[in-house]
Each structure stands twice: as C-alpha cells, then as structure tokens.
Amino acid sequence: EAGVVQSPRYKIIEKKQPVAFWCNPISGHNTLYWYRQNLGQGPELLIRYENEEAVDDSQLPKDRFSAERLKGVDSTLKIQPAELGDSAVYLCASSRGQGARGGKETQYFGPGTRLLVL
Amino acid sequence: ELKVEQNPLFLSMQEGKNYTIYCNYSTTSDRLYWYRQDPGKSLESLFVLLSNGAVKQEGRLMASLDTKARLSTLHITAAVHDLSATYFCAGGFGGTSYGKLTFGQGTILTVHP
Numbered sequence: 443e444a445g446v447v448q449s450p451r452y453k454i455i456e457k458k459q460p461v462a463f464w465c466n467p468i469s470g471h472n473t474l475y476w477y478r479q480n481l482g483q484g485p486e487l488l489i490r491y492e493n494e495e496a497v498d499d500s501q502l503p504k505d506r507f508s509a510e511r512l513k514g515v516d517s518t519l520k521i522q523p524a525e526l527g528d529s530a531v532y533l534c535a536s537s538r539g540q541g542a543r544g545g546k547e548t549q550y551f552g553p554g555t556r557l558l559v560l
Numbered sequence: 561e562l563k564v565e566q567n568p569l570f571l572s573m574q575e576g577k578n579y580t581i582y583c584n585y586s587t588t589s590d591r592l593y594w595y596r597q598d599p600g601k602s603l604e605s606l607f608v609l610l611s612n613g614a615v616k617q618e619g620r621l622m623a624s625l626d627t628k629a630r631l632s633t634l635h636i637t638a639a640v641h642d643l644s645a646t647y648f649c650a651g652g653f654g655g656t657s658y659g660k661l662t663f664g665q666g667t668i669l670t671v672h673p
Binding site: 446473475482483484485486487490498533537548549550551552553554 | 564593595601602603604605608648650659660661663664665666
C-alpha cells in the first residue's frame with residue numbers, strides 16, 4: 443500500500459512569510475497527526491485528527507499555526523507568520539484509528555517537510 | 561505528563577558486537593513503540609510492545625518491556641553496518657489521550673568495521 447505522502451519536501455522562506463504543508467494519509471486511515479521534529483530531538487505532537495475533527499490540538503501554537511482536514515482525508519498545516527524558531531521537520535503520520543485493534547495502532551510516518559526560516 | 565528518556569544518546573559499535581539501548585519512562589504507559597530513522601528520512605516502525613514482559617524480535621533487533629520498572633530495552637545482536645541509524649522509543653496511551661506519543665531524545669547508533 444502507498445505510504446503517507448507529504449509535500450513539499452523542502453521549503454526555505456524568510457521570516458514573517460506564510461507557509462503551508464500538505465499531507466495525504468494512508469488510504470483507510472481515519473487518524474492523522476502532525477508532528478514537529480527539531481534537530482537532534484524526537485518528534486513532538488502538534489495536532490491529532492479523528493476523521494475531520496481535531497481531537498487534540500493542545501500543543502499547537504494557535505497564534506500562528508492552523509490546520510485543517512477537510513473531508514477527513516488530506517490535511518494542511520499552515521504557519522503565518524513564520525519565525526526563525528519554526529525551522530524544523532514537520533512530519534505527518536496516520537493510523538487506522540482508536541477503534542481499530544483496541545486503539546493500539548501503529549502510527550505510520552511520512553517523509554516530512556524540512557522547513558528553513560531565514 | 562509522560563517523560564521518556566533514552567540512553568545512551570550516542571552509541572558507536574563495532575560490527576559483530578552486542579549492545580542494548582535503554583528507554584525509561586516516567587508514568588504508566590499503555591504501549592511502547594520503537595522507531596528507526598535514517599538520516600534525512602522519516603520514522604520506520606520497528607516494534608509495538610503492549611504488555612508487561614512482551615518481547616519482540618526482528619532480525620538482529622529484540623525489544624522487551626518491563627512495565628513495573630517502566631523500562632524498555634532494544635537489544636542489538638552481532639551488529640552490522642546497515643543498523644546504523646537513530647532509534648527512538650515512544651510511549652503512548654489509550655482512552656482520551658489516544659495517539660499522543662511522547663518520544664525519547666533518540667539514540668544515534670553508528671556501526672563501524
């Protein structure tokens with residue numbers, strides 16, 4: 443089966459500019475996650491969707507970050523305006539969902555978007 | 561809040577040797593994951609450990625879970641160069657916190673001749 447698809451793979455922008463990342467999860471996966479991975483660290487969850495509903499966005503910096511998952515499939519993560527500290531890899535992951543296998547599903551990660559803010 | 565700590569953070573191994581990566585977590589977790597990440601690539605799932613005493617093996621890697629000690633280990637047997645990568649453990653929960661994985665810092669493994 444096809445994996446999680448993300449685009450773009452790389453993005454370089456100047457600070458204060460907007461930027462958007464796109465994710466297409468594995469077919470049939472109801473749960474979608476956005477993570478941020480800073481250099482030399484493990485990923486940190488930003489937001490989790492169950493179908494089209496954001497069920498956990500407690501770690502999302504809402505003053506500048508927004509996300510949407512229209513129709514419960516593809517998702518977009520936006521930053522506006524970007525700051526220097528936003529430079530990181532943004533990872534999208536998906537899983538079948540809490541109802542599947544008692545909620546112990548593995549999350550499958552996409553290749554990530556590497557963002558550099560100058 | 562769940563905290564996950566790995567050690568060592570850097571591991572340089574000779575081919576053919578054995579070693580263990582340790583993953584300690586601070587509070588009870590429903591499940592423990594191990595992922596591998598190659599430079600510039602995404603995370604690849606290796607193991608999911610769901611219960612105390614769980615042991616899973618794939619090739620030269622074996623993962624175990626001791627929920628009483630809040631400890632998971634990833635044991636590498638007879639290391640080969642292809643195992644060079646960064647290895648992450650992550651703890652997760654069910655219920656209302658389902659899907660929120662907390663990752664360790666990662667262990668950068670280098671296997672050399």
